[in-house]
Amino acid sequence: MLNKLALAGIKSRLRDYLVLFSGLVIGSAIFYMFMALATNDEFQKANSTLSATPLIFGFGAVLLAIITFVYIIYANSFLLTLRQRDYALFMMLGAKSRKISRLIFTETLVLGLGATVVGTTIGVGLTAGVSQLLRQTLDAPARHLVSLYWPAVAATIIFFAALFLLAALVNAHKMRQTPVLELLHADAQPVVIRRHPVRDLLLAGLGLVSLGVGYWAMQAINDLQLLSIPIALVTIVLGSFLLVGAVVTSIVGALRRNHHFAQQNLRSFTLAQIGFRLHSYTAILAVVSILFALALGAITVGMNFNRETPLMTNALTTYDVVVHNPDAATKRATRQLTGVTSKQTYHVKVAKHRVSFQTAEVSAQPVLDVKADVSKTKVVNYRRYRADPARTDNLTYQNAFLSLTTANITDATKLQFVSAQDFARTAGQPETIVTYRVRDLRANIPVLKRIHRREMRRYPQLATRVLPDKYLVYRMMNGMNSGFAFMGFFLGLAFLAMLASTLMFKILSGAAADRARYRMLARMGVRPRLLRGSIRTEIGVLFGVPAILGVAHVLFGLQLFKALLLNPYTGIWIPFVIFAVLYALYFGLTVLLYNGIVRPRA
Structure with missing residues (x-):
């Protein structure tokens, strides 16, 4: 009979229970999604070059566990609020407190475990859907990411089961210890909020100092190294709590005391x-x-x-595309490049230990070589190399030209510049080199991929280049x-x-x-x-x-x-x-x- 009455009470507040259940489902689903990454060591090693990634995920898991714990505490309080009047009525009708405690224990545990199972299942689906969407959008392989990852399932269920078991015990104990009349009239009890201005001022100051320490720790990452993460984690959480509890409430209190402002409308x-x-x-x-x-x-x-x-x-x-002796198929591929900002053609002759460029072509179309100038204001600068016989022994200068060709470059390979007339008499295999630069690299990656594969098939020696x-x-x-x-x-x-x-x-x-x-x-x-x-x-x-x-x-x-x-x-x-x-x-x-x-x- 008691179970029927309890079920009827749940049906009467079904909308509130759906809000509660859906919130718990979302919480467990999000927890699973995080744990699917945090517990997967292979995924972290394959997709991150940062050695501290496991430690960062570890701190993230601790933080999420704390957040989830607070979330469950509130949800448990809400569940108790929904049912305390009903259970008080049951006790007034003669139900023993022991049975009521068992009922609230069972209800809390069943609701929590049910939401955890549903949430974990939804989390598996969300992990699969979101990961697939991001793989396509970001061109990210996300290797070793498994949507149904059993260690993450176990971690989620064990964590939530422990929380709801604790919540069920607390609810059962609280229900036994609280007088019936207090349960019955809990909603009618006034909430008295006592303000302590001096205490609020001290707490606000402590909150600002705590946040300041946390912000400093993040800015001093180069000096503190990994120590900055736990310092920031503790101080920012503490500072946020103190600021909301002291500063914001004090501002609202000051506005309420300003009668000219507060007495208008509502x-x-x-x-x-x-x-x-x-x-x-x-x-x-x-x-x-x-x-x-x-x-x-x-x-x-x-x-x-x-x-x-x-x-x-x-x-x-430097160059987005470099093609050698383009045939009809290569020309068709290069015509598919979008946003081409420059196209340069060089006629070269490649001998065993010598590569010859035409002086006029290089003077009209300087060969570019990227500078390693990666800064916050200017990402890339280029050196412009014109024909200069006096610099052909300079290694950097030499490589800028030789890297464009299909020559098997050795220490004995020499660079020379000749006139158009001398070029015709120069020994070597004629070669036409065409370079392209495009405005949007990422938009052209599919075309670059096809051209790269074709060039590697035609000239396998290019795969041995240092750059x-x-x-x-x-x-x-x-x-x-x-x-x-x-x-x-x-x-x-x-x-x-x-x-x-x-x-x-x-x-x-x-x-x-x-x-x-x-x-x-x-x-x-x-x-x-x-x-x-x-x-x-x-x-x-x-x-x-x-x-x-x-x-x-x-x-x-x-x-x-x-x-x-x-x-x-x-x-x-x-x-x-x-x-x-x-x-x-x-x-x-x-x-x-x-x-x-x-x-x-x-």
Whole structure:
């Protein structure tokens, strides 16, 4: 009988349970997606050249575990709030506390394990879908990434099972220890918020100092090395919590005390709502600010690694395409190149130990050689080499010309320049060399691949060159950078889903308690426009606080990558705009759903 009554209570609050269940499902799915990378050593070794990658993923796993722990604590509290009145009624009807404890224990554990299994299954599907999308978009091989990775499945299920077992024990114990009348009237109990200005000031100062230490640690990555990561992790999490709990609430309190500002329209009510929210949302908003920074930072870094692949490639090689004695098939392939910025043709004669260029051709079309000038302001510079017989013994000068030919270059190979008349009498195999440079390297990679394979079949000796052609250099650089780009985008999307679901879930789960307040205001004659504006302002502050804090974390956190990227801040506005649009969509959806719960229907 008791089980039937419990089931009936669940059915009566099915929408709230669906919100809770869906939030737990998303949490476990995101946790699995992260663990699919963090526990896969082969994937990390194959897709990252950074030796500290396992350590970074280890710290990320610890941070995500802490965030998930906070998330589960709140979800467990919400579950207990949903059921405590029902269980109090059961006890008033004669049910023994021992049976009630067993019931709440079973319900918590079944709900949690069910959400974990469903979430892990969805996580496997999301890992497969997102990884396939990123492979195609980023041209990233993502070697050894397995969507169904059993160590990650085991880690997810064990971690969540332990959390929900602990939550079930806590719920059962709390239900036994709490008096029936207190359970019955829990929703009617006033929440008294006591402010301590001196304490808040001290905590705010400590929070700023803590954040300052964390930001300094990230900027001093060259001096602190790997030690900067744990220092930043601890101090930024602590600083975020203290700032939300002290600084933001103090600002809201000051606005409430400004009667000229607070007494206009519904500002007094809205500020009271925000103040109450911030008091109970401190931990969640701090967690969301960290998630916001992780998501935006990961996407920004991933985009920069992806963007810098062609830049680094161009900094190592000069010509995008070099073809030798082009036949009809090669000419057809080169005509498919897009955005060609220069095309140069040289007529050369290759003998056993000598390569002859025509003086007039080289003077009219200087041979280019890339400078190793990779800086934050100018990525590539070129040296222009004209015909200069006095420099033919210079190794750098010589190689710029010889590397264009099909000659088997040895120490005895000499370079010479001759006139057009002497060229006809010079011994050697005639060779026509055509060089191309294009505006967009990445857009031409499929064509470069075909030309490269054809040139290697026709002239196998080119494979022995010290400096390979641009296609091979691109594949090498893309192999290093695409792993970082893939991980950045993958984790960024995962953290974005986590932070959005966490914040939406927290706000919507408390909407039922706000329903009476908004309906009372509606009965008093407050215009619907003012009610909608109050809701937008309240939720806007809850979305805005972690966003502002998260952006600050990102701007300082990118310092960690200055040793790996040419400039981690280049093009930063692109991921920021994309992220702002997605974040605004989540905000709009939350406002829409919240309105549907708290405002009376016409």
